[in-house]
Amino acid sequence: MSYPAIRPRRMRRDAFSRALMREHTLQATDLIMVAFVIEGDNRRVDVPSMPGVQRLSIDLLLELAGECVRLSIPALALFPITDAPKTEDAAEAWNPDGLMQRACRALKAKYPELGLIGDVALDPYTIHGQDGLIDEHGYVMNEPTIEALVKMSLAQAAAGMDFVAPSDMMDGRVGAIRDALETAGHIHTRILAYSAKYASSFYGPFRDAVGSAGNLGKGNKHTYQMDVGNADEALREVELDIAEGADAVMVKPGLPYLDVLRRVKDAFGMPTFVYQVSGEYAMLKAACRNGWLDEKSVVLETLTCFKRAGADAILTYYAIDAARWLRGE
Ligand code: PBG
Numbered sequence: 001m002s003y004p005a006i007r008p009r010r011m012r013r014d015a016f017s018r019a020l021m022r023e024h025t026l027q028a029t030d031l032i033m034v035a036f037v038i039e040g041d042n043r044r045v046d047v048p049s050m051p052g053v054q055r056l057s058i059d060l061l062l063e064l065a066g067e068c069v070r071l072s073i074p075a076l077a078l079f080p081i082t083d084a085p086k087t088e089d090a091a092e093a094w095n096p097d098g099l100m101q102r103a104c105r106a107l108k109a110k111y112p113e114l115g116l117i118g119d120v121a122l123d124p125y126t127i128h129g130q131d132g133l134i135d136e137h138g139y140v141m142n143e144p145t146i147e148a149l150v151k152m153s154l155a156q157a158a159a160g161m162d163f164v165a166p167s168d169m170m171d172g173r174v175g176a177i178r179d180a181l182e183t184a185g186h187i188h189t190r191i192l193a194y195s196a197k198y199a200s201s202f203y204g205p206f207r208d209a210v211g212s213a214g215n216l217g218k219g220n221k222h223t224y225q226m227d228v229g230n231a232d233e234a235l236r237e238v239e240l241d242i243a244e245g246a247d248a249v250m251v252k253p254g255l256p257y258l259d260v261l262r263r264v265k266d267a268f269g270m271p272t273f274v275y276q277v278s279g280e281y282a283m284l285k286a287a288c289r290n291g292w293l294d295e296k297s298v299v300l301e302t303l304t305c306f307k308r309a310g311a312d313a314i315l316t317y318y319a320i321d322a323a324r325w326l327r328g329e
Pocket of ligand 1: 119120121122123131167168202203204205206207221276277278279
């Protein structure tokens with residue numbers, strides 16, 4: 001049978017039948033807010049390449065967390081910008097009283113129900129802005145980096161972090177972190193593995209925000225992050241992280257990588273998260289600020305597309321805005 005017996009436009013004619021046949025919907029509970037934390041009191045510092053995003057001191061971060069709770073956003077992903085001097089060994093990363101650990105304790109004390117996701121990578125702490133420890137040639141060393149990441153994960157778990165999220169792409173780090181967490185009795189700490197993390201140029205504004213761009217200089221992360229031309233390799237990376245004990249896996253960046261997201265979800269059926277990264281935010285923001293795109297509708301469209309492509313949850317700097325829009329606020 002075909003036209004005119006079948007007229008796909010019949011179902012699209014009215015809002016009620018469009019609503020009934022909608023396959024994928026976006027809800028606030030799909031969203032994870034991303035935030036940058038800084039030292040001090042009552043401090044908010046703009047990120048120039050991410051208009052609308054501010055680095056917040058812990059007291060103001062608590063207000064943002066309260067807003068997440070009010071809006072039913074289940075979790076907050078945290079990235080620290082510490083005043084502690086950057087070092088070769090990145091030891092500040094596992095300081096029990098470091099900024100990340102203090103932020104975590106403060107958030108958990110006030111909003112225990114809000115899930116907290118801690119970034120595990122050394123770039124906020126290293127002199128050179130790489131995610132790991134380097135040798136004399138500047139190569140990021142795998143095993144020494146893992147040792148540091150394990151200490152960092154244990155420090156976060158001890159502070160009450162719900163998820164540790166290794167974003168470094170070292171080989172074998174998920175397994176090492178899992179073993180260490182189990183041995184230390186942190187059996188409930190979840191691991192969100194940045195499994196298919198690409199060596200993307202869309203991270204530029206994030207590197208401005210955390211202040212690693214200058215240190216990284218002309219350096220790049222191609223020896224550990226994935227080549228943008230690969231997709232089968234993403235499946236191999238995800239498979240390894242699952243075998244090593246990841247509770248959830250992630251594809252990053254988001255919008256240019258929907259094909260990878262779909263393949264990962266189909267192949268493994270794992271809790272699969274996607275990260276709408278800083279450069280994606282900056283592009284949308286810039287066009288919307290110029291009046292070239294309508295912000296609410298393009299952002300909600302983009303986030304819905306992640307759901308359609310298989311994402312269970314979306315890390316996004318737009319989480320709070322989107323949750324408000326979804327409520328009609
Ligand atoms: C670093 C890290 C990066 C992001 C999250 N963790 C940047 C990088 O790999 O250089 C990017 C997030 C974004 O662009 O929003 N471990």
